[in-house]
Amino acid sequence: QVQLVQSGAEVKKPGASVKVSCKASGYTFTSYGISWVRQAPGQGLEWMGWISAYDGNTNYAQKLQGRVTMTTDTSTSTAYMELRSLRSDDTAVYYCARTVYYMDVWGKGTTVTVSS
Amino acid sequence: QSALTQPASVSGSPGQSITISCTGTSSDVGGYNYVSWYQHQPGKAPKLMIYDVSKRPSGVSNRFSGSKSGNTASLTISGLQAEDEADYYCSSYTSSSTHVFGTGTKVTVL
Numbered sequence: 001q002v003q004l005v006q007s008g009a010e011v012k013k014p015g016a017s018v019k020v021s022c023k024a025s026g027y028t029f030t031s032y033g034i035s036w037v038r039q040a041p042g043q044g045l046e047w048m049g050w051i052s053a054y055d056g057n058t059n060y061a062q063k064l065q066g067r068v069t070m071t072t073d074t075s076t077s078t079a080y081m082e083l084r085s086l087r088s089d090d091t092a093v094y095y096c097a098r099t100v101y102y103m104d105v106w107g108k109g110t111t112v113t114v115s116s
Numbered sequence: 117q118s119a120l121t122q123p124a125s126v127s128g129s130p131g132q133s134i135t136i137s138c139t140g141t142s143s144d145v146g147g148y149n150y151v152s153w154y155q156h157q158p159g160k161a162p163k164l165m166i167y168d169v170s171k172r173p174s175g176v177s178n179r180f181s182g183s184k185s186g187n188t189a190s191l192t193i194s195g196l197q198a199e200d201e202a203d204y205y206c207s208s209y210t211s212s213s214t215h216v217f218g219t220g221t222k223v224t225v226l
Binding site for chain 2: 035037044045046047049050059061062095097099101102103104106107108109
């Protein structure tokens with residue numbers, strides 16, 4: 001079946017970087033994009049950006065420009081999201097989602113905690 | 117890009133119908149028929165309920181329906197059931213080729 005499997009929880013110190021992976025299976029990876037969405041504690045869903053698995057084209061949320069990089073490895077059908085210069089308000093659950101103009105398949109989420 | 121505006125909470129009794137609004141601008145909701153709705157229950161991944169304004173994915177109950185008028189989209193849940201209790205988020209594609217979510221609505225079944 002179609003699924004996205006994300007990497008495990010991370011604990012990072014302020015100023016560090018984190019890289020979350022999202023492995024796709026059950027569909028042709030390069031036929032879709034992958035969005036990354038996060039939810040901070042007590043907050044709503046926030047769209048972080050999107051990458052085309054076909055050609056690697058990206059589009060990031062303006063507030064994260066310069067701190068986030070999304071990549072894919074088509075040989076392993078895996079998408080990655082790297083966030084740098086972490087701050088306490090980056091503490092959140094991070095989701096990957098298969099994307100056309102909507103997000104129809106979601107990973108289970110990766111908890112990233114930023115704490116000194 | 118500002119979040120789309122949703123009511124913070126909506127409630128209803130079992131069997132009733134409720135409607136959640138989602139207000140944006142001509143650069144997102146009003147400009148494209150790419151509005152989607154997601155159900156998010158605690159500890160779970162969000163679930164796609166409606167896409168392209170009014171289409172239902174396979175497996176989603178026909179009690180869920182979507183519509184749009186101008187810059188405002190709406191999600192209606194008819195025949196409300198206890199299992200519908202969750203947070204609901206709208207989302208839209210935008211003129212910047214990005215996506216934006218709504219502020220979220222907590223649905224309570226009384």
